[in-house]
Amino acid sequence: MTRCAVFGTGSWGTAFAMILADAGCEVTLWGRRQELVDAINATHVNPDYLPDTRLAETVRATTDPAEALAGAEFAVLAVPSQTLRQNLAAWAPLLGPDTVLVSLMKGIELGTAKRMSEVIQEVAKVGPERVAVVSGPNLALEIANRQPAASVVACTDELIAKRLQTACHTPYFRPYTNTDVVGCELGGAVKNVIGLAVGMADGMGLGDNTKATLMTRGLAEITRLGLTLGADPHTFAGLAGMGDLVATCSSPLSRNHTFGTNLGRGMTVEETIAATKQTAEGVKSCESVLDLARRHGVDMPIVAAVVDVVHHGRPTQEVLAGLMARSAKPERH
Ligand SMILES: NC(=O)C1=CN([C@@H]2O[C@H](COP(=O)(O)OP(=O)(O)OC[C@H]3O[C@@H](n4cnc5c(N)ncnc54)[C@H](OP(=O)(O)O)[C@@H]3O)[C@@H](O)[C@H]2O)C=CC1
Numbered sequence: 001m002t003r004c005a006v007f008g009t010g011s012w013g014t015a016f017a018m019i020l021a022d023a024g025c026e027v028t029l030w031g032r033r034q035e036l037v038d039a040i041n042a043t044h045v046n047p048d049y050l051p052d053t054r055l056a057e058t059v060r061a062t063t064d065p066a067e068a069l070a071g072a073e074f075a076v077l078a079v080p081s082q083t084l085r086q087n088l089a090a091w092a093p094l095l096g097p098d099t100v101l102v103s104l105m106k107g108i109e110l111g112t113a114k115r116m117s118e119v120i121q122e123v124a125k126v127g128p129e130r131v132a133v134v135s136g137p138n139l140a141l142e143i144a145n146r147q148p149a150a151s152v153v154a155c156t157d158e159l160i161a162k163r164l165q166t167a168c169h170t171p172y173f174r175p176y177t178n179t180d181v182v183g184c185e186l187g188g189a190v191k192n193v194i195g196l197a198v199g200m201a202d203g204m205g206l207g208d209n210t211k212a213t214l215m216t217r218g219l220a221e222i223t224r225l226g227l228t229l230g231a232d233p234h235t236f237a238g239l240a241g242m243g244d245l246v247a248t249c250s251s252p253l254s255r256n257h258t259f260g261t262n263l264g265r266g267m268t269v270e271e272t273i274a275a276t277k278q279t280a281e282g283v284k285s286c287e288s289v290l291d292l293a294r295r296h297g298v299d300m301p302i303v304a305a306v307v308d309v310v311h312h313g314r315p316t317q318e319v320l321a322g323l324m325a326r327s328a329k330p331e332r333h
């Protein structure tokens, strides 16, 4: 039986543990709160994040990272992106020599503008072939209800991607392999920022033309950044690109979309943060994505507009007017 450790008892960590167990793996979930770990072990339910989902009995929870990692073939990381570096520094010495690290996270690190797989390689001192990424249109609540969905498992080493594909393949979760880690990670991180923008449009009462425009031009921004950083353009037309963008920008289940909607309705950033219980990665990562783009001379006007609203307090109406007033240009440039 394949052994997996999943770090993070939030919505996606728990749902992904469920997938792995349903696919036949033995899973240990690491959580930082003893009371939640005890509740999962006693009831096979995560009452704080997925109270309506029963986990297989092969899922155990612990607060001890060494226990979680014992004999693990895959160490799956599902904590908020900005906490990864500090958390992984504590876990890295406990990794087995061949353990593959799997990122479920969709963020870019503030300050360094690094992708999560880059942070993992740096902190765990492993090569790119030891790091995989899972990304796609995977709203945790839908997956937790075992609704059909597909995703991408990416690793520069295709054999590792195939091993992970097998480990998480169930009748309701269909993973495709890809070797374009850069494209998959950028697709996941930047769509959160575009989800914030589309949410704002929703909250302002704007219609489908505006939202389709933001999504399409958002995808153009993702692609432009990705091509500059060496990604494969096909990735952005796939599940980790357009697929995830569509899910996030259309769904009230998306925390980023909901965050944007609240801002568009006139709530302040502080009020919206206070109303948001789960991780909306785009709120912090809009700044690191813009930082990454500027380091590489890539123009990302929608991302910059989101940063203006979320971090510089500019009104959504004013920022949208600014986007519309940009100089006319060809669609492809
Ligand atoms: N939810 C989704 O639909 C999807 C999410 N993702 C990505 O997965 C990642 C995790 O998100 P998700 O599970 O949804 O987030 P949640 O907000 O649901 O859960 C966050 C988890 O991280 C823990 N946590 C928070 N802060 C820290 C910290 N400083 N150190 C250690 N653990 C911490 C929380 O613990 P506690 O409960 O104790 O606070 C909780 O277990 C994100 O990058 C997200 O973008 C990707 C695809 C789908």
Ligand SMILES: O=C(CO)COP(=O)(O)O
Pocket: 106, 136, 137, 138, 139, 140, 192, 195, 244, 247, 248, 253, 254, 255, 256, 257, 279, 280, 281
């Ligand atoms: O990444 C996701 C779906 O694929 C989840 O999006 P949110 O983090 O906005 O909820």
